[in-house]
Structure formats: structure tokens, C-alpha cells
Amino acid sequence: MSPQTPDTFVNRLLGRIKLNGLMALAAPVLAILFAGVITSVVLILTDHPPVDTLLAMVEYGSTPRSLVGIINLASAYYLSAMAVALGFRMNLFNIGVDGQYRLAALIAAAVGGAVTLPKPLHIGLILIVAVAVGAAWAGIAGVLKARRGVSEVISTIMLNTIATGLGAWLLAQWAVPVAGSNNIGTNPIPESGHVPSIPLIPGAPNEVFGLFVVAVLVGIGFHVLLNRTRFGFNLRSTGLSEPAAVASGVDVKKMVIVAMLISGGMAGLVGMPQLLGSSYSYSLDFPPGFGFTGIAIALIGRNNPIGVAFGALLWSFLDVSQNILSLEKVSPEIVTIMQGVIVLAVVIAYELVHRYRIAAEQRRVSRELSAPVGMEGAAA
Amino acid sequence: MAKGHIHAIVGENGAGKSTLMKILYGMQRPDEGEIRINGSPVSFHTPADAIAAGIGMVHQHFMLADNLTVLENVVLGSEPRKGGIALDFAAARKKIKEISDAYGLDVDPDVLVEDIGVGLRQRVEILKVLYRGARILILDEPTAVLVPHEVDELFENLHGLVREGITIIFISHHLDEVLKVADAITVIRRGTTVASVDPKSVNARQLAELMVGSELPSPETRESTVTDVVALQVTGLTMAASAWRPIPKGTPASFYMDQMRAEGGGRLLLEDVSFTIHKGEVLGIAGVEGNGQAELVEAIMGIRPSVGEITLAGTDIADWSTLRRRDAGIGYIPEDRQRHGLLLLAPLWENRILGHNSGGVWIDRKGARADTERIVAQYDVRTPGIDVDAAALSGGNQQKLIVGREMSGDPVLLIASHPTRGVDVGAQAAIWDHLRSARAAGLAVLLISADLDELIGLSDTLKVLLRGKIVADVDPANVTPEQLGSAMTGAGEEA
Incomplete structure (x- = not known):
């Protein structure tokens, strides 16, 4: 690894620099252990038995019922993190996944509740609307960046806020009272738009959202797109070295717009497993914040489809298993501390592992160079 | 001291x-x-x-x-x-x-x-x-x-x-x-x-x-292979320092020259540059760095907008994108190979795809790998394998890989910007050999270099670029590096 141009902290952070083999695994494992230690310290300070508490979380988190909950939540996290990761791979910071998925879920729910179609068509229509809305909302930031040079970080954050306002207004226009509460939501999607759930975990009273499959397909699609297609190659080259991409004929402005559209389209899917699997209506209590969690998970998974899958499952496990903590008289916020520590520790651990590798590499090279050779010089 | x-x-x-x-x-x-x-x-x-x-x-x-x-x-x-x-x-x-x-x-x-x-x-x-x-x-x-x-x-x-x-x-x-x-x-x-x-x-x-210096290995090529088939013709190429906007087709750039000069703070990066390169000809551009060489290359590659006519083998390419120009047969050895020519953190075979990535949806992984093996063998790129990152190679080997890549696909025109800068003597001789044999096979080459011996030795025609203008035509057959050097600084009328 050369210490020249692109070997920067940010590049390592965003996974554009590869970590090979065992090292790639060592970093997150170290980080999780470290997070466990910090959490234990906090637990001890607050007079709780750390080992028992953590064991209770693991035990609760591995019951069939919790496992289903973990997979369901992780589907949304995964889609969100992949949307962020696509941008990261070409140096685009799509901070706006949050706004994109909420707006997409709202409009898709409204469209889905307004029509009745045969089953596969109805589901397809809702998904297409969600992808289109997410893509369009992210596309605004893409066009602003390509045409006017507006930083996508700023514009997507602003678009998040606008999406919140716009969403509230649209919901007020379209809302009907939700039966049995003072909540309001869109017209419920009729039965033809429901996606049947899958009894994936034996012995669980609940079932996995059918659209869990979409998350898996997005992960596979992400890998194929980036590693097998010309478009993906151009996207990665733009992320690795923009000047080289420009010189090789990549139209970077076009790439920015297209990448934002794809990222936004993936973001549009984030709310779908939940919407078509259990709530069937976008209401005031539709879960927010998946977009920001996605950023953290993309960092943990180093923007790699497999890594992100582990990150999403881990995060979701922590979220689900915190439910047991109130029974143990421990504040559930301990999990938030743990999640935060994991993200920080992962970032630091990747950096440490990277430096260790560089040092090892340099030692190896200098050993080989100091050996009596002369071959290199004579042959070159 | x-x-x-x-x-x-x-x-x-x-x-x-x-x-x-x-x-x-x-x-x-x-x-x-x-x-x-x-x-x-x-x-x-x-x-x-x-x-x-x-x-x-x-x-x-x-x-x-x-x-x-x-x-x-x-x-x-x-x-x-x-x-x-x-x-x-x-x-x-x-x-x-x-x-x-x-x-x-x-x-x-x-x-x-x-x-x-x-x-x-x-x-x-x-x-x-x-x-x-x-x-x-x-x-x-x-x-x-x-x-x-x-x-x-x-x-x-x-x-x-x-x-x-x-x-x-x-x-x-x-x-x-x-x-x-x-x-x-x-x-x-x-x-x-x-x-x-x-x-x-x-x-x-x-x-x-x-x-x-003047004790370098000689890049001499004397027997002329210049044909009378025009490969690249550039007419009235002009680039403003800033505030570029397209001008109506068919209007000569000279019409807007004063205005562009005023907008760019009195300076044009390129001013009315015209030349022709024939098949089998090496056109050398001499000049002190920063006098418009980089801009000239970027204008011909379509990386930076410019005004003027550029025709490649008779076709007007001035409105084409960089990708289309590359597909039409322009090979490009960039000045800064690590910034513009390579993905340092990608394996060699992926670097083979860079710049040669058009047509179809899928990457031809097999083809790219096979062709990388060919380049490694043919251009003597010293590497443990084609799966190592480009950053692991020495500068000379990186450059040989780029030369091999840009020569593949039978280009019509090769733009070689400082092709042997920072390259050791052995690799330099190898690169010169490849340029010479490609020229003999009918390739047109635009050569930009700070190495005056290289320019004089390889070029069939030499032009001197000073402050964005071509100020002198020099016959490489009877010019010394010293004469060329003073022509470059605009001091010597004697050149």
C-alpha cells in the first residue's frame, strides 16, 4: 500500500481501501469486544452485574420470537445502509436516506391505499412508487450537485427537513383516523397489496416479513452492479480517483446523478417490509430514523454487502434485546451507549489494523531490499 | 552553504x-x-x-x-x-x-x-x-x-x-x-x-x-515514417482561463478572443493553436512547464472545454465526450500517471479496463485479465501477478502498464504526456522502443515532454508553446537542446 495520494483516513474509513483476509475480521471483532468492555464498565459503575446482564440480553435475543424481530428490523437497516453504501463507494454522502424513505413510504402507502389491483400488480405498483419517490427525492440533491456544485451533504440534510414538513402536510391531506386510537394514517392498503410473511424461524409465534427477500436481492444486486458491470466499474473508479475516472472518459456529473438516483431508489425500499408486511398504512407512528442508523451500519460493514449484513443484524440484535433490560431493572439506554461505542471502536480498530498492516508490509519490503539482490536494478 | x-x-x-x-x-x-x-x-x-x-x-x-x-x-x-x-x-x-x-x-x-x-x-x-x-x-x-x-x-x-x-x-x-x-x-x-x-x-x-543535461541515452529515430494521411488536425484551438461558454458553431474563436482574454484576467491558456499530425508522425511540443501543454492535452481529450476545431482522421470530434474520443482511437498517457492514469488501489487487471470501458452492460473480466497478461508479458511489466494493486509496482512498471494499455486496441492517435518522466533508464529505453515501433506501424503521436533530448530525438516535427501560443516551428534534425531551450523561454531568436 503506497503512502501517496488516496491513502487517507477518510478513504480507509469508507472502505475504499481494502483490508485483506483475517485482518478484515479482526477489526470488527476487536471493536465488539471493546464495546463489551466499555458497556461492562458502565454497568459496574451503575451497580449492575455486567456478565449477567449481557447474558440475559443474549438469551433473550436468541429466542425464536426475538430472532424474527431481529430479522425484520435488520431488513430495513440493511436496505438503508446499502443505500448509504452505494453513495460512499463513489464519495457521495447521501445523508438524506431518512427523508427519502419516509416520503417514499408515505406516498407509496397512499397510492397503495387508493387503488385495488390483482395481487402481484398491486404489490409491484407500491414498490415501484416507493422506488420512484425515493429516487426522485435523492435525485434533487444529485442534480444540484452535478449542475450547481451544491454539496450533497448539505442538500440531503435540508431535503430531510423538507421531507418531514412535506410528509406532515401530505399526511394531513390524505389522513383517515386509525381505528381504536387518536393516531391518523393513510387509507389502509387492501388485502391485495399485502405481502404474505414467511415462517422462517421454527417455533416462533410471529413470522418474517415477506419483503425480507427484497433486502437479500438488493445485497446481491449491489455486489453484481459494482463488481460485474461497466457502470459499477465507473462508479468505483470515480470513488477511487476522480481525476483518473475523468481522464478515462467517465462523465462524473452523470455518474453523480445516476448514483444518487439508485441510492435514493434503494432508500425508497427501506419502509416497504414494514408497510406491506404489518402496518399496511403510513401513520404518525411509522418508525423514523432508519436513515441515520444506516450510515452507522454502512461504516461498520465497510460498504460491503456481506459486512453490512452483519452490521445490520448486530445493530438489530442490540435493539431487540434491549427490551429485556427493563425487566432486569437496567436502563435500556445502555444499548445506545454500546451501539455508539461499537461505531467508534470499529472506526478506530480498522485504522489500527490498517497501520499494523502498513508497518508489517514496510518491514517485509525493507527485509527483502536489504538482502543481497541486484536483480531488480540490473533488470529494470 | x-x-x-x-x-x-x-x-x-x-x-x-x-x-x-x-x-x-x-x-x-x-x-x-x-x-x-x-x-x-x-x-x-x-x-x-x-x-x-x-x-x-x-x-x-x-x-x-x-x-x-x-x-x-x-x-x-x-x-x-x-x-x-x-x-x-x-x-x-x-x-x-x-x-x-x-x-x-x-x-x-x-x-x-x-x-x-x-x-x-x-x-x-x-x-x-x-x-x-x-x-x-x-x-x-x-x-x-x-x-x-x-x-x-x-x-x-x-x-x-x-x-x-x-x-x-x-x-x-x-x-x-x-x-x-x-x-x-x-x-x-x-x-x-x-x-x-x-x-x-x-x-x-x-x-x-x-x-x-546532455548525457542521456539517445532517443534517436531518424528514418522518417511520416505519411501524408492526416490523423489529427487542430485548428484555432483556444481556451479561456475561466468563464467558458460555448460559442456559435462556425464562428472563428478569434472573433471572441479579446472578450475571453478580458474575462480571464487578461490571459488565455491556449491561444489559436493549430497543427496537423500525419499517420506515422511524432509531433513534439516543447515548452517550459505551465505554458499550456497540460491544457492542450486536456482540450484534445475533451476533459476541459475549449473553442476551435479538432478533427480525428477527417471526423470533427470537437463536440464529443472524452469517452467517445477514446473509443474513436485516441490513446492517452497522462502526465501524472498516479493521479490520472491509474487506480492505485485496484488490481492491475482492473486498471486495464480503465479508459477502455465502453459498450455493453457487463465488464469482460476474462478478456481484461487475459489482455493484462499480454501487456505484462509484451511490455515487460515486472509484477508478481495481475492481481496485485497498481500501487505495488514501481513507477517505471506502472508507466509500462499504461503504455501497453493505451497502445492496445490499435489507436489512431497517441497523446503521450511526459511518457518517461520519473522512469528509470531501462524503462525509458523500452518505452521509447514501443513508441518508435508504433510510429513505424502508422500511429500518430503527440509528444509532450520536458526532456529536450527526448523531444528532439523522437519527434519528426517540433513546435514550441509559449504562454499558450505556438511561437516557433523547429526542425528536430538540426537543433540543439540549447537552442530549443532558449526558444522555449522566448529569449532566443537565434533558434
């Missing part, structure tokens, strides 16, 4: 001037050798060590905060304290006044930096360094941003500093200035000192000769 001297270091771009300065200033560690100050050896790990030893550096690009005053900029980073917390601006102001008066710098500590001119800013930079107690000043290309009368002022200041016992290391490649101001000159080339000369006993021509 003697105390109280202005010592100039001259050399071509890439000769090692900046590296030397970085070592002196502690930004980079030397592999071998030692530095002595006043006779005692020192070693610097960080710029802070160098500052402590009394070395100060004035960078080519100013490092001043515009929205602070001169005083605040000067003390930034070494603020005088009063009672532990408060800043002692009064003391700082007094000290700045003293230094300013002692060395005749004439700096007012209380104006905002954004309100003062370039020449004064440079004096502030110098003052900043003196404030930190520097006794040895390194000035990196200090005249690059100055207009002539500011240069004279600067030189007066420098003489003032020297009278007070300060030593100055002056880096430049403006030979006239060096001769005017320096007390001693060291010429470096390819990382080694080639001569130490007394400015009173040399002229600019001799100094240029020393800088360029």
Missing part, C-alpha cells in the same frame, strides 16, 4: 528540489546522509524540529488566514502569553514592528490580510518565519506569483535580510532571477547535485544546459 548568502537551487521540475526542501524542513525523512547547521549535525522529525533549529520556510502558496490581521497571522501558533491566559498583543506588535524595521519589510501589523497585495503578503510570510526566530529561510518559488516590480522589491528585501546575517535558500527555475539575486548556485538533476556554480561566471544558457 555560507552564512549570510543567498543560495539558489535550480533544477527542472521533478529534479528533486521540492524533496530536498521537504527534508530540510522536516516534512520528509532522508534515507541517507546528514544535515549540518553551523557545523553540528541535526536530524528533523517534524517541521517543529526544523523551526527550533532556526529554519523557516516560505511556501509557494501562502498560508495566511484572510480574515485575520497581519498581527494575528504572525502570532498564530506561537501566541505570546500574558498571565497564563490572555494574549499579549502589545508585546507581539512591538516585536513585529522591530523585525519589520530591522529588515526593512515595511509591514503594518493591524491591517487585514485580505486587504493587502500579493507582494506584501509574501513579506508577511517572511516576517512570520522571522518572528519564530528563523536564521535560515527557505523560499520555494517565491517569484511565481509576483509581477516584475514586486520581484525587484522582494530581491531588495532579501538583500536586506542577508545583510543582517540571515541565510536564504532560494528555489526557482527562473534562471534570470536566480542569476540576479543569488550569491551561489547549486544545480540538481534527477536527485543529485550536478554542479555548484558561481553566478558571476555563468550565463542563463550555460545554466540551462546544466539543468537539462
Whole structure:
């Protein structure tokens, strides 16, 4: 690894620099252990038995019922993190996944509740609307960046806020009272738009959202797109070295717009497993914040489809298993501390592992160079 | 280097001037050798060590905060304290006044930096360094941003500093200035000192000769392979410094020339450049760096917008995208291979795809890998395999890979920008061989180089670019590097 141009902290952070083999695994494992230690310290300070508490979380988190909950939540996290990761791979910071998925879920729910179609068509229509809305909302930031040079970080954050306002207004226009509460939501999607759930975990009273499959397909699609297609190659080259991409004929402005559209389209899917699997209506209590969690998970998974899958499952496990903590008289916020520590520790651990590798590499090279050779010089 | 001297270091771009300065200033560690100050050896790990030893550096690009005053900029980073917390601006102001008066710098500590001119800013930079107690000043290309009368002022200041016992290391490649101001000159080339000369006993021509050198392996190609089939024709190519907008088709650029010049602050990067390259011809562009060579290449590649006609084998390509131009058969060896030519952190076979990535949805992984193997074998790229990252290769091998890549797919035209810069002698000869045989096979080559021997040896036709204009046509068969060198600086009518 050369210490020249692109070997920067940010590049390592965003996974554009590869970590090979065992090292790639060592970093997150170290980080999780470290997070466990910090959490234990906090637990001890607050007079709780750390080992028992953590064991209770693991035990609760591995019951069939919790496992289903973990997979369901992780589907949304995964889609969100992949949307962020696509941008990261070409140096685009799509901070706006949050706004994109909420707006997409709202409009898709409204469209889905307004029509009745045969089953596969109805589901397809809702998904297409969600992808289109997410893509369009992210596309605004893409066009602003390509045409006017507006930083996508700023514009997507602003678009998040606008999406919140716009969403509230649209919901007020379209809302009907939700039966049995003072909540309001869109017209419920009729039965033809429901996606049947899958009894994936034996012995669980609940079932996995059918659209869990979409998350898996997005992960596979992400890998194929980036590693097998010309478009993906151009996207990665733009992320690795923009000047080289420009010189090789990549139209970077076009790439920015297209990448934002794809990222936004993936973001549009984030709310779908939940919407078509259990709530069937976008209401005031539709879960927010998946977009920001996605950023953290993309960092943990180093923007790699497999890594992100582990990150999403881990995060979701922590979220689900915190439910047991109130029974143990421990504040559930301990999990938030743990999640935060994991993200920080992962970032630091990747950096440490990277430096260790560089040092090892340099030692190896200098050993080989100091050996009596002369071959290199004579042959070159 | 003697105390109280202005010592100039001259050399071509890439000769090692900046590296030397970085070592002196502690930004980079030397592999071998030692530095002595006043006779005692020192070693610097960080710029802070160098500052402590009394070395100060004035960078080519100013490092001043515009929205602070001169005083605040000067003390930034070494603020005088009063009672532990408060800043002692009064003391700082007094000290700045003293230094300013002692060395005749004439700096007012209380104006905002954004309100003062370039020449004064440079004096502030110098003052900043003196404030930190520097006794040895390194000035990196200090005249690059100055207009002539500011240069004279600067030189007066420098003489003032020297009278007070300060030593100055002056880096430049403006030979006239060096001769005017320096007390001693060291010429470096390819990382080694080639001569130490007394400015009173040399002229600019001799100094240029020393800088360029003339003992390189000969890139000679004499038997002409030039055909009369036009490969590339460029007519009236013009590039404005900024504020580019398309002009109506068919209108000559000259019509807008004055306006574009006014918008770009009086300067055009390229001005009415026209030339023709035939199949089998190598057209060399000579010029001191920064006179429009990079812009010319980027205009032909479609990377930067420009005005004028560009036809490739009879087809007008002026409106085409970079990708389409590459597909039409333009190969491009970029000036900065690591920035523009390679993905350093991607394997070699993926680098083979870079720039040759069009048509269809899927990457042809098998084809790319097979062709990378071919390039590695045919161009003698020394690598353990095609799955290693490009960053792992030496510069010469990286360049051979790029040359091999750009030659594949039978290009019509090859743009070779400094094809052998920073490449060892063996790889240089190999690259020259490949260029020669491609030329014999009918390839048209646009060659840009700072290596005058390379230009004269390889080119069938030579043009000299100065301030964005072609100022001279030179016959490479009977020109010496010295004559070419003086034509490049616009000094020599004799060339």
C-alpha cells in the first residue's frame, strides 16, 4: 500500500481501501469486544452485574420470537445502509436516506391505499412508487450537485427537513383516523397489496416479513452492479480517483446523478417490509430514523454487502434485546451507549489494523531490499 | 552553504528540489546522509524540529488566514502569553514592528490580510518565519506569483535580510532571477547535485544546459515514417482561463478572443493553436512547464472545454465526450500517471479496463485479465501477478502498464504526456522502443515532454508553446537542446 495520494483516513474509513483476509475480521471483532468492555464498565459503575446482564440480553435475543424481530428490523437497516453504501463507494454522502424513505413510504402507502389491483400488480405498483419517490427525492440533491456544485451533504440534510414538513402536510391531506386510537394514517392498503410473511424461524409465534427477500436481492444486486458491470466499474473508479475516472472518459456529473438516483431508489425500499408486511398504512407512528442508523451500519460493514449484513443484524440484535433490560431493572439506554461505542471502536480498530498492516508490509519490503539482490536494478 | 548568502537551487521540475526542501524542513525523512547547521549535525522529525533549529520556510502558496490581521497571522501558533491566559498583543506588535524595521519589510501589523497585495503578503510570510526566530529561510518559488516590480522589491528585501546575517535558500527555475539575486548556485538533476556554480561566471544558457543535461541515452529515430494521411488536425484551438461558454458553431474563436482574454484576467491558456499530425508522425511540443501543454492535452481529450476545431482522421470530434474520443482511437498517457492514469488501489487487471470501458452492460473480466497478461508479458511489466494493486509496482512498471494499455486496441492517435518522466533508464529505453515501433506501424503521436533530448530525438516535427501560443516551428534534425531551450523561454531568436 503506497503512502501517496488516496491513502487517507477518510478513504480507509469508507472502505475504499481494502483490508485483506483475517485482518478484515479482526477489526470488527476487536471493536465488539471493546464495546463489551466499555458497556461492562458502565454497568459496574451503575451497580449492575455486567456478565449477567449481557447474558440475559443474549438469551433473550436468541429466542425464536426475538430472532424474527431481529430479522425484520435488520431488513430495513440493511436496505438503508446499502443505500448509504452505494453513495460512499463513489464519495457521495447521501445523508438524506431518512427523508427519502419516509416520503417514499408515505406516498407509496397512499397510492397503495387508493387503488385495488390483482395481487402481484398491486404489490409491484407500491414498490415501484416507493422506488420512484425515493429516487426522485435523492435525485434533487444529485442534480444540484452535478449542475450547481451544491454539496450533497448539505442538500440531503435540508431535503430531510423538507421531507418531514412535506410528509406532515401530505399526511394531513390524505389522513383517515386509525381505528381504536387518536393516531391518523393513510387509507389502509387492501388485502391485495399485502405481502404474505414467511415462517422462517421454527417455533416462533410471529413470522418474517415477506419483503425480507427484497433486502437479500438488493445485497446481491449491489455486489453484481459494482463488481460485474461497466457502470459499477465507473462508479468505483470515480470513488477511487476522480481525476483518473475523468481522464478515462467517465462523465462524473452523470455518474453523480445516476448514483444518487439508485441510492435514493434503494432508500425508497427501506419502509416497504414494514408497510406491506404489518402496518399496511403510513401513520404518525411509522418508525423514523432508519436513515441515520444506516450510515452507522454502512461504516461498520465497510460498504460491503456481506459486512453490512452483519452490521445490520448486530445493530438489530442490540435493539431487540434491549427490551429485556427493563425487566432486569437496567436502563435500556445502555444499548445506545454500546451501539455508539461499537461505531467508534470499529472506526478506530480498522485504522489500527490498517497501520499494523502498513508497518508489517514496510518491514517485509525493507527485509527483502536489504538482502543481497541486484536483480531488480540490473533488470529494470 | 555560507552564512549570510543567498543560495539558489535550480533544477527542472521533478529534479528533486521540492524533496530536498521537504527534508530540510522536516516534512520528509532522508534515507541517507546528514544535515549540518553551523557545523553540528541535526536530524528533523517534524517541521517543529526544523523551526527550533532556526529554519523557516516560505511556501509557494501562502498560508495566511484572510480574515485575520497581519498581527494575528504572525502570532498564530506561537501566541505570546500574558498571565497564563490572555494574549499579549502589545508585546507581539512591538516585536513585529522591530523585525519589520530591522529588515526593512515595511509591514503594518493591524491591517487585514485580505486587504493587502500579493507582494506584501509574501513579506508577511517572511516576517512570520522571522518572528519564530528563523536564521535560515527557505523560499520555494517565491517569484511565481509576483509581477516584475514586486520581484525587484522582494530581491531588495532579501538583500536586506542577508545583510543582517540571515541565510536564504532560494528555489526557482527562473534562471534570470536566480542569476540576479543569488550569491551561489547549486544545480540538481534527477536527485543529485550536478554542479555548484558561481553566478558571476555563468550565463542563463550555460545554466540551462546544466539543468537539462546532455548525457542521456539517445532517443534517436531518424528514418522518417511520416505519411501524408492526416490523423489529427487542430485548428484555432483556444481556451479561456475561466468563464467558458460555448460559442456559435462556425464562428472563428478569434472573433471572441479579446472578450475571453478580458474575462480571464487578461490571459488565455491556449491561444489559436493549430497543427496537423500525419499517420506515422511524432509531433513534439516543447515548452517550459505551465505554458499550456497540460491544457492542450486536456482540450484534445475533451476533459476541459475549449473553442476551435479538432478533427480525428477527417471526423470533427470537437463536440464529443472524452469517452467517445477514446473509443474513436485516441490513446492517452497522462502526465501524472498516479493521479490520472491509474487506480492505485485496484488490481492491475482492473486498471486495464480503465479508459477502455465502453459498450455493453457487463465488464469482460476474462478478456481484461487475459489482455493484462499480454501487456505484462509484451511490455515487460515486472509484477508478481495481475492481481496485485497498481500501487505495488514501481513507477517505471506502472508507466509500462499504461503504455501497453493505451497502445492496445490499435489507436489512431497517441497523446503521450511526459511518457518517461520519473522512469528509470531501462524503462525509458523500452518505452521509447514501443513508441518508435508504433510510429513505424502508422500511429500518430503527440509528444509532450520536458526532456529536450527526448523531444528532439523522437519527434519528426517540433513546435514550441509559449504562454499558450505556438511561437516557433523547429526542425528536430538540426537543433540543439540549447537552442530549443532558449526558444522555449522566448529569449532566443537565434533558434
